[in-house]
Amino acid sequence: MNAVQSSTVSAVPLLEVDGLRTQFFTPAGRVHAVDGVSFTLDQGRVLGVVGESGCGKSVMALSLLGLLPPRQAAIVAGHVRYDGRELTTLGRRQLEDVRGREIAMVFQDPMTSLNPTLSIGDQLMEPLRRHLDLSRQAARRRAIELLEEVEIAGAATRLDDYPHNYSGGMRQRVMIAIAVACRPKLLIADEPTTALDVTVQASVLDLLHDLQQEYEMALLLITHDMGVIAEMADDVLVMYAGQVVEHAPALELFDHPEHPYTEALLAALPQVDVVGAHKQHLAAIPGRPPSLLQPPAVCRFAARCPYAEQDDPCTSQMPELREVRPSHFVRTFHPAIERVAAAGVSA
Secondary structure, eight states, X not given: OOTTSOTTOOSOOSEEEEEEEEXXXXXXXXXXXXXXEEEEEOTTOEEEEEOOTTSSHHHHHXXXXXXXXXXXXXXXXXXXXXXTEESTTOOHHHHHHHBTTTEEEEOSOHHHHSOTTSOHHHHHHHHHHHHHOOOHHHHHHHHHHHHHHTTOTTHHHHTTOOGGGSOHHHHHHHHHHHHHTTOOSEEEEESTTTTSOHHHHHHHHHHHHHHHHHHTOEEEEEXXXXXXXXXXXXXXXXXXXXXXXEEEEHHHHHHSOOSHHHHHHHHTSOOBOTTSOBSSOOOOOOXXXXXXXXXXXXXXXXXXXXXXXXXXXXXXXXXXOEEEETTEEEOOSOOHHHHHHHHXXXX
C-alpha cells in the first residue's frame, strides 16, 4: 500500500494514482512536470489539490484523463486506476468512453473550453447522445433540465444561444452542466473560478458543492486558493515543484500544517480583525521554485526553507513522504511536530 493511503481502507478506492510521472519534451530538455505523485480518492469525497502556479496541479489532472498534448508530453511512469481499471493502458476510443460518462472535467476558462461555433444546446446534447444514446428530442429535453439544474434563467429559451451570449459565470455553469450531464462518478474541477469575480465565484462553488452532494460524486478540486480548500475539501494534497509535499485531512492540515511550504502558504493568507482591518502584512515566500528541467536531487523547497541549514540532510538528500500524525503525510526533514519537540528538549 502506498504511503499516502490509509491502512484502514478496505474497499478499492474509486481513483488510485500511484507514482505518476509526467514529462514534457522541449528543445531545452525534459520538463519533470509531475514527479512521483500518489494519492487515492473514494466515492463521495472531495480532495483538494493546492499549490502555486507551475507546481504540476493541472498537468496531473490532464494526465489522469489522457488529455496531454500528443508528442509533446507523456506519462513516463506510474499508474492511474479508476474503479480498479488501469487508465494509462487504455486506447483512445476506450478513454473517450470513460471521459464524460464516468469521469468529467471542468476547465479553468469556459470561453476557450466551449466551442464558439456551436450553440449551448448542441454542446450539452453531445455527451448525452454519445454516452447515453438519447434521441435528439430526448437529449434536448435533458439539456433544458441541466441548464435549470445549474440555475440558468429561461433555460428553454437560452438553449440555442451561443457562448458569447452568456456571461462568464453563466458559461462556467454551462461547463458544469456539460460535465455532470451523464452523472459521472468522478468530477475534476481545475481552477473552476479563476476567471470569475468574487461574488460569482461563491455562487459557482456553491453549485459545485450542491451537485457533488446530490450526485454523490467524488470531486478532485484543483486550486491555488486555500480559502476554497477550507470550504470544500475533505482531504488536501499540497504540491510543490511537481511533487506532493503534504497530504492530510483538511481540518488537520489547517490546524497542524507540518511542511514549511504549507506553513508559508497559510501565512500568506490575508487576516482581518473584527472591524475589518488587516492584522498584519502578507508574508511572501522568498525565492523561486526550482527549474523542473533539472530538478534538484535534494529537498526541492530547501533553497526557500527557513529551517534548512548548510549541513542538514535536506541539502544533500531527497526526503520521503512519511506519516508524522495519523493519516498526515509530509515530505520534509523538518516537520513542525519534530521542530516543536526539539525546541522543548533544548529548552
